[in-house]
Amino acid sequence: MPRQSPIAFKHDRLRAGEPLRVLDLFSGCGGFSLGFDSAGYRIVGSLEKDPRASQTHAYNFFGITDPDDPHAAARDAKKVRPGELVRELGLDKDGANRAVDVILAGPPCQSYARVGRAKLREIANNPDAFLHDRRGRLYTELVRYVRALKPLVVVFENVPDVLNQAGVNVVEDICADLEAAGYVCRYTTLNAAHYGVPQMRERVFLLAYHESLGVEPSFPSPTHWIELPEGYQDARRAALGPTLRTGSTDSNARYMPTPGPSGEILPAVTAWDALRDLPVYTLSMKEAIRPGPRRFTQNLRYNQGRPTRFASLMRHWPGFEGDRTIRDHVIRRLPRDYPIFARMKPGEQYPHAHRIATELWNEKMEALGLKASDSDASSPNRERYESEKAKVVPPYDPEKFVDKWRKMAAGEPARTLTAHLGKDSYTHIHYDDDQARTISVREAARLQSFPDGFRFVGAMNAAFRQIGNAVPPLLARSLALHVAGEVGVTARDRFAPAGMALSAHSGDGASDDHVVAASTPSVEADA
Numbered sequence: 001m002p003r004q005s006p007i008a009f010k011h012d013r014l015r016a017g018e019p020l021r022v023l024d025l026f027s028g029c030g031g032f033s034l035g036f037d038s039a040g041y042r043i044v045g046s047l048e049k050d051p052r053a054s055q056t057h058a059y060n061f062f063g064i065t066d067p068d069d070p071h072a073a074a075r076d077a078k079k080v081r082p083g084e085l086v087r088e089l090g091l092d093k094d095g096a097n098r099a100v101d102v103i104l105a106g107p108p109c110q111s112y113a114r115v116g117r118a119k120l121r122e123i124a125n126n127p128d129a130f131l132h133d134r135r136g137r138l139y140t141e142l143v144r145y146v147r148a149l150k151p152l153v154v155v156f157e158n159v160p161d162v163l164n165q166a167g168v169n170v171v172e173d174i175c176a177d178l179e180a181a182g183y184v185c186r187y188t189t190l191n192a193a194h195y196g197v198p199q200m201r202e203r204v205f206l207l208a209y210h211e212s213l214g215v216e217p218s219f220p221s222p223t224h225w226i227e228l229p230e231g232y233q234d235a236r237r238a239a240l241g242p243t244l245r246t247g248s249t250d251s252n253a254r255y256m257p258t259p260g261p262s263g264e265i266l267p268a269v270t271a272w273d274a275l276r277d278l279p280v281y282t283l284s285m286k287e288a289i290r291p292g293p294r295r296f297t298q299n300l301r302y303n304q305g306r307p308t309r310f311a312s313l314m315r316h317w318p319g320f321e322g323d324r325t326i327r328d329h330v331i332r333r334l335p336r337d338y339p340i341f342a343r344m345k346p347g348e349q350y351p352h353a354h355r356i357a358t359e360l361w362n363e364k365m366e367a368l369g370l371k372a373s374d375s376d377a378s379s380p381n382r383e384r385y386e387s388e389k390a391k392v393v394p395p396y397d398p399e400k401f402v403d404k405w406r407k408m409a410a411g412e413p414a415r416t417l418t419a420h421l422g423k424d425s426y427t428h429i430h431y432d433d434d435q436a437r438t439i440s441v442r443e444a445a446r447l448q449s450f451p452d453g454f455r456f457v458g459a460m461n462a463a464f465r466q467i468g469n470a471v472p473p474l475l476a477r478s479l480a481l482h483v484a485g486e487v488g489v490t491a492r493d494r495f496a497p498a499g500m501a502l503s504a505h506s507g508d509g510a511s512d513d514h515v516v517a518a519s520t521p522s523v524e525a526d527a
């Protein structure tokens with residue numbers, strides 16, 4: 001009897017009620033994976049080049065602590081063949097192309113992210129430049145994996161700029177390749193704040209369903225609502241420019257307008273909803289921070305009081321329940337800037353910070369007996385003037401670094417977190433004037449909707465980078481539930497037995513018996 005095709009085999013498996021098997025390419029620490037896991041999919045493996053991120057994925061999804069385990073091993077997508085990966089992960093019992101039902105892929109976006117403006121200028125002068133950027137071409141690895149492993153569903157995520165690389169829409173190129181391989185493709189932009197994530201993070205999502213499913217992909221409606229600030233709307237318009245000009249009126253267009261609100265909808269989850277129960281950093285805690293790599297050695301207790309519904313979800317996420325303490329509430333040591341943070345108002349950026357620093361310097365100059373004229377080259381106090389000033393005023397030009405800093409507003413979702421958090425975290429200054437600091441690793445994780453029981457391998461910078469790179473799990477979860485409905489699988493929602501609503505609404509804080517008293521232990525750094 002001829003052997004059944006891999007696609008027919010997968011349809012049989014689904015009819016038998018088995019969970020969809022997911023391979024996460026460019027998995028990072030696993031934000032994308034976590035959303036699908038929560039919706040009842042089975043994460044069977046990942047591909048990731050960064051050793052700490054791949055170890056984080058292995059620990060959280062397979063309970064693996066051995067860095068040499070095949071699940072924890074770092075691999076380069078350009079070097080490893082799909083069949084090889086599946087074999088190494090021990091998934092080839094029925095043949096490599098029968099192992100996986102769903103491929104997730106969020107390739108790195110450095111080559112087309114908005115942060116790379118200099119690079120984009122270069123691209124504008126030479127429209128093909130990004131094609132020569134090796135990271136920009138990583139999507140071709142995705143297509144190679146899809147051709148070889150024949151999943152039923154592909155979900156791709158990236159920055160909105162991928163829609164407009166000097167007029168080139170990279171997602172259309174991916175769609176064309178996937179269609180040639182037998183998939184029906186649709187894409188749109190979604191904002192995480194509209195899916196219960198306390199962060200306004202705009203990303204492109206492409207859904208591709210194998211044509212044998214007979215379904216045209218669509219995208220989930222928002223569960224939460226906030227009107228996005230102008231900057232986000234402008235960025236969306238700029239990214240979509242070429243797509244709307246060339247595709248939207250074509251009946252075959254793969255672009256779908258972003259789903260709008262309909263029916264009952266909750267207000268977006270705010271930064272305050274997300275962070276309020278996390279331990280307060282006192283001045284003495286900040287002073288106890290030593291220079292050097294920051295590791296997660298200190299257990300801190302939650303603040304007293306009833307956690308919001310969102311915080312409760314983060315504490316009790318099935319399979320990732322936190323305990324009574326958190327270990328990764330570590331922050332950067334920035335003694336020069338704490339007084340500036342304290343005086344900044346919500347939403348203020350670097351030019352304001354620089355102005356405040358100048359005020360602080362004027363006050364300090366007086367106390368030190370220095371004068372503005374001491375900055376003159378001829379002044380005998382010049383050296384002292386410059387060295388004292390450097391202790392108060394940051395050196396960056398306020399005209400050039402406008403959005404380098406930003407103080408968060410408690411009453412709205414945070415602005416986009418990026419991998420740059422691994423280098424500095426000035427884009428997310430805590431809204432609390434008394435704490436006057438940048439956000440901690442656990443706070444960044446909360447703002448991405450990672451549950452408190454999700455562990456990050458590596459010290460502070462590595463963890464920040466993994467978090468900033470991730471697809472917010474709650475947004476991924478909305479997509480996962482929606483896809484399950486469209487392809488006709490009954491998702492075994494992990495939240496259902498616990499009666500946990502997808503809602504992360506703050507309005508009716510769920511009661512929580514794990515609330516314990518706040519403490520103020522010092523925070524050590526392992527140098």
Ligand SMILES: C[S@@+](CC[C@H](N)C(=O)[O-])C[C@H]1O[C@@H](n2cnc3c(N)ncnc32)[C@H](O)[C@@H]1O
Pocket residue numbers: 026027028029030031032033047048049050053075076077078105106107108109138466469470471472
């Ligand atoms: C945007 S992040 C993906 C985040 C992930 N989707 C999540 O939700 O956590 C891109 C990841 O691709 C990884 N990467 C970059 N180049 C790679 C390559 N050649 N092979 C495998 N992984 C790579 C990076 O280390 C990074 O973790």
